[in-house]
Amino acid sequence: MKHFPHTVAGEAVSVQVPEDSRDLDAFRLWVRDRVSTGEIVACDTETTGLDTFSPTFRLRAVQFGTAYEAWVLPVEISAEMLEAARWALRILQRLTIHNAPYDLLVLDRHAGIPLELLGPRVIDTRVLAHLCDPRQPQEGGVGLALKALCAEYVDPTAPDTQGDLTAIFNGMGMTKSNGFAKIHIWHETYLLYAGLDVILGSRILPVLQRRLTKYGVSGRLVDFEHRVMRLCATMERRGMRVDQDYVRGLVSRLEDEAGIHSARALRYGVTSVNATAQVSAALLGMGEKLTQRTPSGALKVDKAILLDLADLDDQWQPRETRTPNPLADAVLRSKRAGKWRTSYGIALRDGLDSEGRSHCKINSLQARTARMSISNPPLQQLPSGDWTIRRALMADPGHRIISVDYSAVEMRILASLADETQMKRAIAEGRDLHDFTAELIWGPGFTKRHRKMGKGVGFGKVYGGGATTLSRQTGAPLAEVQAAIAAYDRVYPGIKRYSRRVQREARAAGYVVWTPSGRRLPLDRDRVYAATNYAVQSTARDVLCQALLDLEDAGLADYMLLPVHDELVAQAPEVEAEEIAREIGRIMAMDFAGVQLDTDPDVGGASWGSLYMKQAGVMTDHDSWYAAHPDAAHAAELARA
DNA sequence: CTTCTCACG
DNA sequence: ACGTACGTGAGAAGT
Numbered sequence: 001m002k003h004f005p006h007t008v009a010g011e012a013v014s015v016q017v018p019e020d021s022r023d024l025d026a027f028r029l030w031v032r033d034r035v036s037t038g039e040i041v042a043c044d045t046e047t048t049g050l051d052t053f054s055p056t057f058r059l060r061a062v063q064f065g066t067a068y069e070a071w072v073l074p075v076e077i078s079a080e081m082l083e084a085a086r087w088a089l090r091i092l093q094r095l096t097i098h099n100a101p102y103d104l105l106v107l108d109r110h111a112g113i114p115l116e117l118l119g120p121r122v123i124d125t126r127v128l129a130h131l132c133d134p135r136q137p138q139e140g141g142v143g144l145a146l147k148a149l150c151a152e153y154v155d156p157t158a159p160d161t162q163g164d165l166t167a168i169f170n171g172m173g174m175t176k177s178n179g180f181a182k183i184h185i186w187h188e189t190y191l192l193y194a195g196l197d198v199i200l201g202s203r204i205l206p207v208l209q210r211r212l213t214k215y216g217v218s219g220r221l222v223d224f225e226h227r228v229m230r231l232c233a234t235m236e237r238r239g240m241r242v243d244q245d246y247v248r249g250l251v252s253r254l255e256d257e258a259g260i261h262s263a264r265a266l267r268y269g270v271t272s273v274n275a276t277a278q279v280s281a282a283l284l285g286m287g288e289k290l291t292q293r294t295p296s297g298a299l300k301v302d303k304a305i306l307l308d309l310a311d312l313d314d315q316w317q318p319r320e321t322r323t324p325n326p327l328a329d330a331v332l333r334s335k336r337a338g339k340w341r342t343s344y345g346i347a348l349r350d351g352l353d354s355e356g357r358s359h360c361k362i363n364s365l366q367a368r369t370a371r372m373s374i375s376n377p378p379l380q381q382l383p384s385g386d387w388t389i390r391r392a393l394m395a396d397p398g399h400r401i402i403s404v405d406y407s408a409v410e411m412r413i414l415a416s417l418a419d420e421t422q423m424k425r426a427i428a429e430g431r432d433l434h435d436f437t438a439e440l441i442w443g444p445g446f447t448k449r450h451r452k453m454g455k456g457v458g459f460g461k462v463y464g465g466g467a468t469t470l471s472r473q474t475g476a477p478l479a480e481v482q483a484a485i486a487a488y489d490r491v492y493p494g495i496k497r498y499s500r501r502v503q504r505e506a507r508a509a510g511y512v513v514w515t516p517s518g519r520r521l522p523l524d525r526d527r528v529y530a531a532t533n534y535a536v537q538s539t540a541r542d543v544l545c546q547a548l549l550d551l552e553d554a555g556l557a558d559y560m561l562l563p564v565h566d567e568l569v570a571q572a573p574e575v576e577a578e579e580i581a582r583e584i585g586r587i588m589a590m591d592f593a594g595v596q597l598d599t600d601p602d603v604g605g606a607s608w609g610s611l612y613m614k615q616a617g618v619m620t621d622h623d624s625w626y627a628a629h630p631d632a633a634h635a636a637e638l639a640r641a
Numbered sequence: 642c643t644t645c646t647c648a649c650g
Numbered sequence: 651a652c653g654t655a656c657g658t659g660a661g662a663a664g665t
Contacts, residue, residue, distance in 0.1 A: 274662050276645065294645065302646060339647065343660060367657050371650090378659045381649040389648095410650090465655030473655075526654090533656045537650095541657095565650040565657090 001026065004192045008199055009155040015070045015195030024084045027071050031064070031088045039066060040094045040123065042201035045103045046194050048181035052105050053239065053353040059110040060185060064088060065198030072194045074185045075111070082111065089113045093121055096205045098146045098197075100124035101233040101364070108237060115237065119230040125149070125201060127225045128208035130365045131217050135522055139368065150200045153207045158200060161193035218518045225365055228545045231552055232364040232372070235560055239357035240379075241394040243607065247349045250392060254341035261334035268327040273334040276301050282327055283309065306332045315385075344389045347377035358393070362563070364545075369538040370519060372563055380564050384612060391609025391622060395571035400625055401604040402559070402581040403611055404588055405567035406543070406597055408433050410462050413539050414532075416595035417502075417516075420494030427595055434458065440491040441484065453480070457488045461495055462536055464529040499532045506531045516593070517542040540566060543597060547588040554587050556580070569608065574625070577603050604636075605629075614640055 002017035018024050034041050046061040060076045062085035075082040089095075089107065097103050100122050108115040126144050135141020142152045150158050168189055169179025183190050212222065265273050268282045280290055280299040288309055292300040309328035313319050316332075352358055358377060366373040374380040382389045395401045406412075411433055415423035426436040437454035438446035453476060460470045467485055471478040489496045506513045506523050513521040513534045519542070521534045544563060551557065551568075559580055562569040568588065572580035585601035604610035605625030613619045616633035619626035626633040 272663075274646080276663085296644065298645080300645090335646080339661070342662090343648075347660090363658095369657060371657060373658050375659055378648075381647090381659065383648065384650090405650095460655065463655040463657095466653050468653075469655045529654050530656065537656060540650095567650085 002186075002188075002191065004188065004195065006192060006196065008158060008196070008203070011068070013068050013070070013196075013199050015072060015192055015199075017072045017074065017191050017195075018081070018084075021080060024080065027073070027084060028087070030069070030071060031091060034064075034066070035091055035093070038094065040096050040202070040205060041066060041092050042198040042205070043089070043092075043095045043097050043103065043122075044194070044197050044201060045106050046180070046190075047106055047110075049177065050102075051351060052102070052109060053357070053359040054351065055354045057110070058181070059106055060180075061191075061194055062089075062107075062111070063194050063198045064092075065195065065202050067199065067202050070195030070198045072191050074191075076185060086111055086113060089118060094123075095121055096123045096125055096201060098124070098201050098204070099126045099144075101229060101236065101362075104230075104233055105237055115230065115233055119233065122226075123205065124226065124229060125204050125208055127229060127365055128205070128212060128222065130370070131222060131225065131519065132208055132211045132215065133520075133522060134365075134368050134370060136368075140524070141522070146197065146200060146204065149204050149208075154200060154203045159193065159196065161197055165190065165193060215520055216518075217520060221518045224517070224545070224549070227549055227552075229364045231548055231557065231560075232362040232563070234557065235562060236359055236362045238561065239353065239359035240561055240608075241396055242348055242352055242356055242358050243392050243394050244349070244352070244356050247345060247392045250388065251341055251345040251349055254337045254345055258334050258337035258341060261330045261337065264330035265327060265334060268330075270327065270331065273331045273338070279327070279331050283325070286325065286327060288325060288328075301331075303332065340383065340389060344377065344382060345392075348389075348392050351376070360562070369521060369534050369541060371537060371541045371565065374562070374564075379562055387609035387612035387618070387622070389609070390612055391607045393608040395606055395608075398573055399571040400574055400577040400606065401608050401611060402570040402572055402577060402584065402601065403567055403604070404570070404581065404585045404599050404601045405564075406540075406588070407600055409540050409543065409566045409597060410536050411458055412595050412597055413543065413592060414462060414495065414498075414536050416593045417535060417539065418494040418498030419594075420492050420498070423492055423494070424595055437488070437491070441487040453484045454488070457481075457484050460485070461488070461499070462533060464499075464531070464533050502531045502535055503528050513538075515539050515542065543590070543592060544568070547590070550587050550590075551584060554583075556584060556587070559584070605632075 001019060001023040004015040006013050006015060018027050042065045044063045045059060048058045048060060051057055058076060062073045062075050064071045073081050073085045075085050104115050104119055107113040107118060129144050129149055133141050137143040137148065142148050147160050147162060166176045169176060174182050262273050270278050270282050272278060280301045283290060290299045292305060294300050306328040309325040310332055311319050311322050311324040348358060360374050360379045361376045363373045412427055415427060426433055434451050434455040438451040441454060442450045456470055456474050467478060467482045471481040506528060511523045511525055513523055513531050515535055515538045519538060521538055523531055544566060548563060559570040559572050560568060561571055570584060581601040581603045585599040589599045590597050602611055605623035607623050610619055610623040610626060616637040619633040619636060620630050
């Protein structure tokens with residue numbers, strides 16, 4: 001047995017590392033004691049990296065611990081060691097893990113402990129930390145990292161285990177990314193830190209629980225978030241099939257396209273299209289005027305500005321308002337192709353599991369407002385105006401892709417929270433909200449432009465923006481925007497009233513917005529106007545999460561693939577896809593405090609991209625299911641027109 | 642590491 | 651009294 005004494009918060013603690021069968025007997029005795037006392041045991045894993053689903057990934061150690069004692073099981077050295085860890089994971093009824101989805105998926109895939117078995121017994125301290133304070137360090141919060149939480153609440157002198165190990169890796173000629181795979185399993189600091197992490201995890205749990213009680217965050221919300229976390233972990237485990245041949249072709253096409261347009265840019269002296277200083281200098285040299293500046297004072301040359309110079313509208317169609325600037329055009333096209341190639345093409349090409357599936361990370365509780373985020377690859381941010389990227393993602397063989405989204409969910413939630421009579425009436429009557437708004441303000445003869453303005457003002461309300469920004473965003477004259485906002489406030493008095501109230505209540509509560517779900521959202525003192533947005537965005541997120549749980553209760557969890565803010569992407573076998581989509585839509589639809597939240601189910605073909613194809617010919621040419629069902633392609637074209 | 646840009650809802 | 655656009659993840663370039 002290896003034994004490392006250490007100090008945490010001025011108290012002696014001990015890290016034990018079994019080396020053989022006899023040592024494991026002592027471990028088992030310790031585990032039995034923990035079972036009989038009913039203590040919550042902290043658990044953690046050490047692995048070769050973060051790419052849980054990669055074919056080269058390995059589990060190296062499994063740790064268990066309480067406030068004073070940790071056991072580090074180097075499971076990679078023997079089947080017996082792994083079996084002891086598996087036994088402990090099965091027998092321990094109450095565990096705590098920091099960032100549980102990671103370890104749950106590691107143990108599910110690499111230790112044969114099903115997520116469904118272990119998940120319900122785990123309290124995730126990262127979830128508790130988010131419910132206490134969702135702010136990241138850069139936003140003035142403690143953050144959600146175990147290290148930062150412990151420095152704040154347990155022991156400011158506790159070592160930065162991750163950071164220190166990185167330094168050790170560097171000193172041994174390894175990097176942060178390969179060090180966890182290469183460092184020797186008996187490296188003493190590695191083992192000590194592996195043990196300290198569970199001791200710290202064990203100590204942070206009661207601190208966070210007390211804070212939640214103090215703040216008045218309900219146990220119901222804690223349970224809700226744990227269920228959502230587990231359900232998202234099952235989606236992460238399922239992953240999504242990638243059409244690898246298609247992706248390789250896509251990457252190569254985008255590479256060619258980026259090359260052609262960067263060669264065009266080179267003719268104007270721009271050697272790197274992503275170097276904004278080069279681009280702005282070259283444009284000035286061509287006689288263009290650049291007036292907008294970035295926060296740091298540099299000349300701004302973003303997409304909107306380049307589209308103007310290239311005489312293109314936001315759909316990249318010629319506007320014929322000026323002579324197109326060829327450099328602006330080349331930079332735009334080269335940058336887009338380059339970004340799509342690296343951020344989406346290569347991200348989807350690499351990092352797949354052995355079956356060619358992509359397992360994006362679903363962070364079920366991430367943003368300031370509790371919104372989810374998705375990374376590696378960022379599947380929530382794939383281009384939606386064009387089907388070519390999403391075409392790479394496929395339903396399982398014999399299945400079709402389904403998407404069910406909420407209609408104007410944030411506006412509807414705002415109407416409900418604000419109890420805005422007119423708006424609620426429009427929703428109840430099934431009216432298009434932006435048409436209704438335009439008609440209220442400008443009368444039955446309202447134009448498309450009026451509708452767009454009304455919609456923009458609505459967004460401004462949701463975001464807490466003002467006339468200046470809206471005018472800048474839409475390009476509409478300031479006076480016109482101001483008039484529209486005034487008219488909006490006149491026809492929807494409840495919205496302004498609610499906005500004032502939620503800001504007043506947030507100030508009174510110590511700069512905290514409380515959502516209907518009982519979530520506390522700290523507010524920046526100098527951005528109190530964001531209160532409305534926080535309440536609306538966070539509530540919309542809670543609505544989708546409740547819907548996910550309702551779908552699970554209805555036995556539909558196996559069909560889910562990915563949540564996307566106000567939408568669920570799913571799949572179902574061809575023969576029942578239409579029916580499953582309707583059923584998902586029916587269950588997701590709900591009454592939210594007197595306002596109906598409607599859903600819009602859509603069924604595509606074999607690829608996610610098929611949902612974004614507008615013409616039947618494109619569907620039959622580029623999606624295998626539609627190729628075999630051309631009549632359905634024509635029906636889909638009509639439905640999407 | 643920061644800045645800028647760009648993809649999404 | 652007045653006005654404030656919300657939330658993410660990621661790559662490239664430059665310091």
